[in-house]
Amino acid sequence: MARIRSTTPSAWSLLKEQYPWPLEQPEVKPLHWSLDYGGRELITNLIARRKVRVVLEIGVYLGGSARQWLSVSPDVLVVAVDLWPQVTLSGFEVRDPIGRRYWDQLSAPDGLYRTFLSSMWDERQRIVPVRSRSTEVLPELHALGLRPDLVYLDAGKTGVEIPLLEQLFPDALISGDDWCWHDGRQFPIRMPVKESCRRRGYHLKQVHNTWLIDDQPWTRQERLIRLRCLPREILHRAGAIRQQIRGVNSIGISIRPKRVT
Numbered sequence: 001m002a003r004i005r006s007t008t009p010s011a012w013s014l015l016k017e018q019y020p021w022p023l024e025q026p027e028v029k030p031l032h033w034s035l036d037y038g039g040r041e042l043i044t045n046l047i048a049r050r051k052v053r054v055v056l057e058i059g060v061y062l063g064g065s066a067r068q069w070l071s072v073s074p075d076v077l078v079v080a081v082d083l084w085p086q087v088t089l090s091g092f093e094v095r096d097p098i099g100r101r102y103w104d105q106l107s108a109p110d111g112l113y114r115t116f117l118s119s120m121w122d123e124r125q126r127i128v129p130v131r132s133r134s135t136e137v138l139p140e141l142h143a144l145g146l147r148p149d150l151v152y153l154d155a156g157k158t159g160v161e162i163p164l165l166e167q168l169f170p171d172a173l174i175s176g177d178d179w180c181w182h183d184g185r186q187f188p189i190r191m192p193v194k195e196s197c198r199r200r201g202y203h204l205k206q207v208h209n210t211w212l213i214d215d216q217p218w219t220r221q222e223r224l225i226r227l228r229c230l231p232r233e234i235l236h237r238a239g240a241i242r243q244q245i246r247g248v249n250s251i252g253i254s255i256r257p258k259r260v261t
């Protein structure tokens with residue numbers, strides 16, 4: 001694609017130098033766990049079709065989605081931004097069967113970050129781990145020469161990063177997760193995504209949980225992907241409506257104020 005202008009090799013080297021991997025693989029079990037709630041074929045299809053080379057992913061967790069992008073082609077590189085915070089009892093891991101199975105490892109000091117590093121160890125030449133808060137580190141990544149072809153946003157669900165991403169990386173396509181994630185009342189990612197589409201005059205593409213703000217209209221292949229994912233998306237949407245009626249958010253946490261007895 002003519003509009004894809006990627007990060008230069010020297011900028012990539014600078015990023016790797018600034019955010020190095022440890023010298024040795026952390027001694028924790030690799031865990032290949034992707035929080036994939038549907039529609040990511042829209043992104044892997046885009047990466048392959050438009051020869052995307054550098055992906056900036058915000059909200060990487062254990063690297064499940066990053067691995068999906070890397071598996072499209074050996075030419076793909078990922079800049080992986082996450083806080084990798086300390087896992088605590090208030091995290092979602094306690095409520096998730098996989099989280100509970102690996103609880104001891106994940107909740108150990110720095111368990112999430114160490115598990116990420118160990119899980120992605122084999123891909124360390126193609127991924128730069130940036131342990132920082134998204135909005136704080138984006139200007140620094142830009143100053144180091146990062147010019148992603150594609151951004152995948154799967155962090156705080158509010159889309160607060162979108163205007164900054166537009167400003168810093170005007171040539172990047174912006175995509176992300178959480179289209180069906182709701183806080184009990186609304187779907188917080190939708191408004192900032194729609195506003196970005198309007199500002200830029202771009203097309204909104206959405207498949208299940210995945211969204212993409214694209215400068216090109218839907219392709220036939222993308223429509224087929226949407227159609228294939230539709231049954232699961234409809235079930236998911238129906239579940240979201242039931243949760244909203246019960247007054248809980250997407251992870252089952254009540255949003256109703258507790259009654260004092």
Ligand SMILES: C[S@@+](CC[C@H](N)C(=O)[O-])C[C@H]1O[C@@H](n2cnc3c(N)ncnc32)[C@H](O)[C@@H]1O
Nearest residue numbers: 034035059060061064065082083133134154155
């Ligand atoms: C849902 S998980 C990402 C899942 C991952 N993309 C996957 O598919 O396997 C969300 C991640 O976003 C990170 N995160 C949330 N807010 C962030 C912020 N402001 N800056 C950086 N990372 C953030 C969290 O630490 C968490 O690891």
